[in-house]
Amino acid sequence: MDPKDEIKAKLDIVAVIGEYLELKPAGMHGFRALCPFHAEKSASFHVSSDRQIFHCFGCGEGGDIFTFVQKMEGMDFPEVLMHLGQKAGVEIKRFSTTEGNTKQRLMGIHELATSFYKKVLSSSSGSHVAREYLANRGITSELIDRFEIGFAPDDWSMLSDALLKRGFSEAELVQAGLSIKKKSGIGVLDRFRARIMIPLRDQHGNTVGFTGRQLPGADSNMGKYVNSPETLIYHKGRLVYGLDLAKRAIKDHKCLIIMEGNLDVVASNKIGVQHVVASSGTALTQEQLELIKRYTDTVVFCFDRDAAGLTAAKKGVTIARSLSFDVRAISLPTDVKDPDDLVQKNPEVWKKLSNESIPFMQYLFDRTLFSRDISNVDHKRLISQELLPAISEISDVVEREHWLAKLASLLNIDLAILRTAIHPKLEKSVIKTNTNSVHPIKLGKKDQVLLVLIGSILNDELNRDYVRKQLELTVIDHEQIANLYKFLEETYTSDIETAKTKSFFAKARNLLQSDPSKETLLSLLDQSSLIAEQQFENLSPASCLTQLNTLFETLHATDRQSKRSILAQKLRQAEDAGDVEAVNKLLSELN
Structure with missing residues (x-):
């Protein structure tokens, strides 16, 4: 199985999003919350456990479990794949990009450095002053383990030597911020020496840097605290210390x-x-x-x-x-x-x-x-x-x-x-959102009915063929909805065997998701599926069919009204222009 599909099979989108937002039940398979991607007071953010998708009817953001974590964490796709793979227990191959490989190497260096400092604190005879200092401050062994506190030995290159033996290069150790080049330009020295080491971890618990705290009585000219320099994985202004442990x-x-x-x-x-x-x-x-x-x-x-x-x-x-x-x-x-x-x-x-x-x-x-x-x-x-x-x-x-x-x-x-x-700033602050966000598409009453019907094609294998036969492309005025319907028809006829099953939604969605140019159609597909899910929830097959017929009646009535409004407008224009022939023709069409 493809790792992405395996992760989706093992992780429930409701559980993952529930770690970030306070979800409240909305029907049998749905949940709602305040949208994290725009400021709002009424919950317009919906999650479907059945469809395994989310969609905000306020700002238009939507997608699957990967899309959500990408937007929330600011990760690129390989990073979110690694993150969710680890969460699901699915082995993911390392990044194939150069930057991705470098990040993983730097993460590996920091992971080994954390273990090294912890071992030195717990077992080295040279760290007894550090252990006494922590004990006097009431920092117990449980806290030391929780925050992975360690000690950098009073040695010029003990950590660097250990990491070099593990296969890392001097350039990588310098790039990680844990070593510095000797003045001669040959060889490296440890950046941190004789300091209590506090790992700086990102919100996922990955160590990306360190703060070194000087021991009491040490040379004050060396600075009480020394931090890692900014690196490819550590940005001082982005890291919030302790967030990984505070989330629950x-x-x-x-x-x-x-x-x-x-x-x-x-x-x-x-x-x-x-x-x-x-x-x-x-x-x-x-x-x-x-x-x-x-x-x-x-x-x-x-x-x-x-x-x-x-x-x-x-x-x-x-x-x-x-x-x-x-x-x-x-x-x-x-x-x-x-x-x-x-x-x-x-x-x-x-x-x-x-x-x-x-x-x-x-x-x-x-x-x-x-x-x-x-x-x-x-x-x-x-x-x-x-x-x-x-x-x-x-x-x-x-x-x-x-x-x-x-x-x-x-x-x-x-x-x-x-x-x-005073000169108050009255402009309402708005949370920054991704500049590539899909903005909500403006829909009229007729368009909304069409989305419910298209959603029933996606969700309801029992009535899928019935709706397809009843719904004609000619009644769809909205260009993007028409494009979505045409796409679904093509998907249906290309694989009728799958089209007859519940897997039709997943197949259609995967096809759209694989094509970046179809982002708007993907958003419409998710929106229509969620609307239909809410509309037909808890209805018996007979009641579903009755509801569908009612929707078709509404659609045709709205379509007739829309066409009459267009004809009436053309009639007024013909009358103003004094075009008798056009007036007579339009009057016959109206009647």
Whole structure:
């Protein structure tokens, strides 16, 4: 069996999509959810367990299990094939492209490096200081295993030598960011030495880089933290630390807590608060938040209490709002510097706070007003300078007015004056979608009836021939629907044996999917199949036939009405032109 077909046979599209979205039953074989590819408030995203396809009636996105994961994860097809193959237990041959092979080689290097660092931490006599440091921070062996924490030995080339023996080249080790060329140009040295090694893993759990944490007492000039350089597989602004382990908890809590440091995430996991990730000490990027958007619409910021932490949080909030996130925050006690510090001092308080987030604007009000005197005019000015820009970013007019009124009341200033001081961005933010997306096709009443009938040809082998005989190409005005019907007729007559079975849908879909120029027809095919599935669900064979006849009556009545409207328009034009012969001819046709 072809690996793609084997994966489809082993993985249910409902289960896979259910890992990303909250699906709700819609009929016997259907599920619906809010579409992840465009902003919406009413669920127009449908998944069929029977057809093993999805389609959004709002934005037009649709396809099979591979299409969905490609769009959600931003993967190319070979990558998604490898990813789903691993999930399904189907062996897939390595990429045939040069870049694909290079990526796999770099992934392999990082996988071996992770194992190497873990082994050094657990067994080397030179790592006892690292083990003591982790133990003193309460990082247990279970946490070390969960996050695959290791130790880079205080040696010039131990890792490089080990990887070279495994068949990797010096150039590959440098390209992976784990080795650096000697000044002489001959040979390589380890980039990380005498550091606690924290693997940086993508959302699938693949190690793509490392953060090396200096041991206490080491030379401060060497930097407390050293990160892998950007490589073909590691992009700092795209990776969200801890997301691979947080996905299940995010789904349970319906939100995600974003912190600054990787060790904040480790500490939080120690006490069971697992819906946490870190920005790895940098300001959040749009790419990171777009990745997070695949898993939740609510983000909770919990950055360090210092000024840099607040600045980083405010930048992240600006981007998060532009992506239509519900933005909240956790306010740490004044006697702790970060979540890690709080977990060490009072873990129960962190457990409690992790479930008690507040709107980010409330958090910003509290931080800004802290130690300020609102009766002092200079303090008033500073407060307004900090809060007004943040309020102006709020696109929802009700929420914006709420915080503006609150600020006016606190400062004892007329609300109208504050309104004139801000220039809110009223444009509604829209999530970026693939520029190659299939846009929904505008359909009239007649076209919608046609799609149901064509869907019944795809889905219902009992009435397939009946519908084909009744449905004439001449009544189809819509060019793309006509093209789809012609394609189905050609597919039917080319293999009548398959056309008589339930496999007809799969064959037609595979043929369209194999031809990139037929993307619009593929979208229409999925749409018609899902509409028909909903229309005829739970109906007996006799009731199905009755419904089909009703649809044909509607189709012919609509067709007659459409033709009369066209004739009436032509008649008016002939009358205006004074063309008596044309008028008489059109009147006879109308009658």
